[in-house]
Amino acid sequence: MFFNFMPNAGNCLILGGGGFIGSHVADMLLKRGYRVTIFGKRNSKKTNLAHILDRVKIIEGDFNNDVDVRQSLDRIDYVFHLISGTLPATSNDNPIYDIEINLVNTIRLLNASVERGVKKIIFVSSGGTVYGTPTHIPISEQHPTHPISSYGVVKKAIEDYLFMYHALYGLDYTVLRLSNPYGERQNIFGVQGAVAVFLRKALNGEPIEIWGDGNTVRDYVYIGDVAEAFVNALETTTAEKIFNIGSGDGRSLNDIINLISTIHGPRIEVKYLPARRVDIPVNILDISLARTHLNWQPTTPFQDGVKRFYNYLNTQRYAQHVG
Ligand SMILES: NC(=O)c1ccc[n+]([C@@H]2O[C@H](COP(=O)([O-])OP(=O)(O)OC[C@H]3O[C@@H](n4cnc5c(N)ncnc54)[C@H](O)[C@@H]3O)[C@@H](O)[C@H]2O)c1
Known part of the structure; x- marks a missing residue:
């Protein structure tokens, strides 16, 4: 395991960076010296970014539009993928929509990332849904994954495609299986x-x-701690690719x-x-893997x-x- 701190070392794109989690990731990236581009919906509110609007580049577009996504990847080293078009509670109402909006569009993103030479993708998965009904507590990353919501199935499928794109095309990635952030x-x-x-x-x-x-x-985890985990994931090179992120x-x-x-x-x-x-x-969630390999632990x-x-x-x- 190598822990590399790299000030001013890269251009980061946060897909969904104007949202709750993404705006905190933006704060943490700026704090650690990265250049930050935020991709969000056209005419969306910038309330969460008001305090950093002069320090980030904003690209407005639609994740459903391949051209918008490709253009946003121009000169980007690292991508944080935080866009989801569905929620756990309602995703079962229309699994086909869930697949189209989240899975298909993410595969387009992966294709474009390979073509553009993106160095790494950090993807937010879901520690609350990918495991399904737990057989034991706390849940480690080795726990069986049998999601019972389309949201969880699609998150898991994206994890698997990330594995595949890494194996076939060398696209590096980290998956963060997040519990319940608040803040x-x-x-x-x-x-x-x-x-x-x-x-x-x-x-x-x-x-x-x-x-x-x-x-x-x-498992509720404070958003400031979550943001640290995201940036640590960017700065860490390890054979481990999937981490639970929660309070434990x-x-x-x-x-x-x-x-x-x-x-x-x-x-x-x-x-x-x-x-x-x-x-x-x-x-x-059992967060020991993140403690060891991401040099991270929740402190709040x-x-x-x-x-x-x-x-x-x-x-x-x-x-x-x-x-
Ligand atoms: N909040 C949670 O409890 C939680 C827990 C685990 C995982 N996650 C995952 O974290 C990610 C972010 O969650 P959040 O709570 O910050 O959500 P959020 O709704 O606050 O932010 C999502 C952002 O994505 C943007 N977006 C959505 N669809 C888009 C599209 N088609 N084109 C462009 N931009 C679009 C929205 O405008 C918004 O700014 C999601 O992938 C979610 O599945 C969230």
């Missing part, structure tokens, strides 16, 4: 992201709805509610609804990360805009 700039109106949604509801005085008894356990700890939904109650103060109303069959009871305790996110939302006064 500043996360969409608080989304259908996923328990910390974000619960904080919004608490700040807005709305009841928090929980499917089941609140004992569903997930489990928190139940009730744990989150209790923590938010402590931070927020006013009483929080919680409504327990019937459990959903799609929710697997526990998912906690859950309490601190949630407090930071809470303070950020308060400052942004997001709660006032909630309808």
Whole structure:
């Protein structure tokens, strides 16, 4: 294993860099001296990038458009692929769409990357879906992969195509199987992201709805730590290609509610609804491989990360805009 720190050593393209995770990866890349280009949808909001607009190049286009993607690769050394057109919860509604929008377009990206001489692709996969229902906890990268959502199947298929393109054409890559990131700039109106949604509801005085008894356990990891993992993956040369990225700890939904109650103060109303069959009871990732090979470990305790996110939302006064 070699750990190389390379200031000013490359041009990075972040596909989906205006989003929650991508904007934090952009921050970390700039901090470590890289040149950053961000590819996002035409006329998309630049709110997440407002603080760095003068330091990044923005390319507007559509990931579904091969010409746009090819043009964005001009003089790019490293690609962070963070675009997904589907979500875990709804991808089964239309698996064909999922395949076309995510898998087919990604293969086009891989073809163009080979042609353009891209040195490495960092792909964000999903530690919450590629393993399916866990047979044991914590889940290491060796755990069987039997996804039960199209989202997970497609993420896994992309992982396999990356392996193939590396073997056949020498395109280097790293896959990060991410757990549940949370933190500043996360969409608080989304259908996923328990910390974000619960904080919004608490700040807005709305009841928090929980499917089941609140004992569903997930691995929540602070976004600043996640961004470090992405950039470490770029700077690390190792035979290992697939890494779990999480906290390595489990928190139940009730744990989150209790923590938010402590931070927020006013009483929080919680409504327990019937459990959903799609929710697997526990998912906690084993992150030892990333600790060893990416020289990475999460350093933000859950309490601190949630407090930071809470303070950020308060400052942004997001709660006032909630309808
Ligand atoms: N957020 C999570 O909990 C989580 C967990 C594991 C993996 N992931 C993966 O991480 C990636 C990023 O997630 P995020 O939470 O930052 O999402 P996000 O929605 O905040 O950001 C995605 C960005 O991609 C852009 N985009 C989407 N479709 C596009 C298209 N056709 N053309 C151009 N740009 C397009 C969006 O405008 C947005 O800026 C996704 O691949 C997702 O599957 C997310």
